[in-house]
Amino acid sequence: MRRIRIEELAPGSSALHELVENVRSGSVLAIPTESSYGLAVDPRKEAAVRRVFAIKGRDGAKPLLVVAANRCQLEDLGVDASRATLDRFFALWPAPLTVTLPLRAAVPASAGAATLAVRVPAHPKLRGLLEATGPLTATSLNRSGQAPCDDPDEIERVFGREVDVLVDGGKTSGGPPSTLLDATVEPPRVLRPGAFPWPRENR
Numbered sequence: 001m002r003r004i005r006i007e008e009l010a011p012g013s014s015a016l017h018e019l020v021e022n023v024r025s026g027s028v029l030a031i032p033t034e035s036s037y038g039l040a041v042d043p044r045k046e047a048a049v050r051r052v053f054a055i056k057g058r059d060g061a062k063p064l065l066v067v068a069a070n071r072c073q074l075e076d077l078g079v080d081a082s083r084a085t086l087d088r089f090f091a092l093w094p095a096p097l098t099v100t101l102p103l104r105a106a107v108p109a110s111a112g113a114a115t116l117a118v119r120v121p122a123h124p125k126l127r128g129l130l131e132a133t134g135p136l137t138a139t140s141l142n143r144s145g146q147a148p149c150d151d152p153d154e155i156e157r158v159f160g161r162e163v164d165v166l167v168d169g170g171k172t173s174g175g176p177p178s179t180l181l182d183a184t185v186e187p188p189r190v191l192r193p194g195a196f197p198w199p200r201e202n203r
Helices: 014-024 046-056 071-077 083-090 124-133 152-159
Strands: 002-005 029-032 037-040 097-102 115-119 165-168 179-182 189-192
Touching: 014 029, 014 124, 014 165, 029 124, 029 152, 037 046, 071 083, 071 115, 083 097, 152 165
Parallel strands: 002 165, 029 165, 097 179
Antiparallel strands: 029 037, 097 115, 179 189
16 A cells, blocks of 8 residues: 555645556545545546445445536536536535436446436545546445544555555544435435535425
């Protein structure tokens, strides 16, 4: 496992350029998110997505959520929501709010479904990283059924042979995961309560 501090991944740096190449070649990253670390790969790379499922020990039929830096990245990924729907959620993002939206076509991270759970994360350094790498999966870094990892030292000890690059953002805050909504229905339906207080009037 290569370990690099997130502060070293400055725009234009050789470290960031190398990390982008790692993602393009199918490497698996550990990245800090709002509450814990996530397993990050290009959501369009089938072999990389399979590695994520293998690390977690999880059935490949369950989709992986994806984080992105901006609206253009979601559109390039194939998110096919209406302008009004995207406006609604971009008025709230960045936030620990993950939203299931329709896709033009399935991608490996969606596990065959024509929908994908996405968010613009409330972690400014992660958003800066995503500006360079493009959208990444961010499913929690843990074995299926176990608690998510929030400590980079523990990640290196447990996952050092399986994860290629650990982006070290220090110990994360822990706490609840992002709130998960299904916005393919109206009104959107809460699939998983979490850190974002989805307003009662929007339910």
